[in-house]
Amino acid sequence: MDKISIIAIIGGFSAIIAGQAMEGGSVGSLLQLTAFMIVIGGTLSAVMLQSTPKQFMTGLRMMRWVVAPPAFNHESMIREVINWSQSARRGGLLSLEGFVNMQRDPFTRKALQMLVDGGEPDTLRSVMEVEITMFEHARRQAAKIWESAGGYSPTMGILGAVLGLIHVMENLTDPSKLGAGIAVAFVATVYGVGAANLLFLPIGNKLKNIISGEVAMKELVVEGIVAIANGENPRIIETRLRGFLAMHE
Structure with missing residues (x-):
């Protein structure tokens, strides 16, 4: 949490x-329902229009990460990679086959399987880096819906303000209706600007930071597996991974 x-x-x-x-x-x-409908409904529609269904739904699901982000235990991963390297040093790469099915992360499982299958270090790195790039692109496109909402929301607030003022102008001869129109006009602006700066933009930036953590974890795995494929000493691998991790903190 x-x-x-x-x-x-x-x-x-x-x-x-x-x-x-x-x-x-x-x-x-x-509390103005009309202003809420204009701002939130308009913003939601604009974001849906610019996104693919998959991007939109993934972005909505990622919202839960704001309060319950996925856990990244980089230290645990470093220890696991060192364990792999020690096992490979004692019994060869085939000794790592038992670790493959133990991996719950599909990316780690695939990388480890390629290592067991005897993949060349350069091939391992190039294949897994392509996967990382595709993963990061998909994640960032999904998270981008929140940044887009932060851009559209103030404009929808202005639209709500204009509609409220139109209502005021139409009822200048009936003072009893002026208050409601003016209230919608100003509250819509508050909703638009407030939602953008208190929710949408901060959520977008928070998700980007979490995605960076996901990518760093995957890059850590690739660095470790390539080092094992090169036959490096476990202590050297640990030093390399800790240095890599320090660069991404």
């Missing part, structure tokens, strides 16, 4: 509500 994300979300909205109350405004005046 990512507690800092939960604190940040609650803190951001609480600050806005508290500020409204301190200025003597009614908190209820910030």
Whole structure:
């Protein structure tokens, strides 16, 4: 559980509500269903239009990572790679066959299987780097829907404000209807700008950081497996991997 994300979300909205109350405004005046529908509905539609179904659905599923990110234990992976290298040093590459089916990550399992099958170091690196590139591209395209939402949301807020003002202009002769139109106009702007800067853009950046962690883990595996294929000493491999990890922290 990512507690800092939960604190940040609650803190951001609480600050806005508290500020409204301190200025003597009614908190209820910030609750406008019409403005919400215009901003959130319009933003959602724009993001769906620019995305493929797979990108859109993957991006939505990734939202849970904001509060429950996937765990990356780089230290554990380094220890596992060292274990592989020691086993290969004692019994050859075929001794690693028993480790292949123990891997839950498909990428690690594939890389280890290629090593057991006697893949050349350069071939191993080139094949797995292509997989990493494709994986990263797909992940970043899915996460990009949140950055796009952060771009569209303020514009939808302005659109809501214009629609609210149109409603005001249409009812200048009926003062009882002016308040509702003005409220929609200003609250829509608050929703658009607030959603972009408190939710959509921060979520997009958070997901990009998590994706970088995923990619670093996969690159760590490739570095270790290529080093094993080159027959390097386990202590040298450990030093290399720790240096690689330090570069990506």
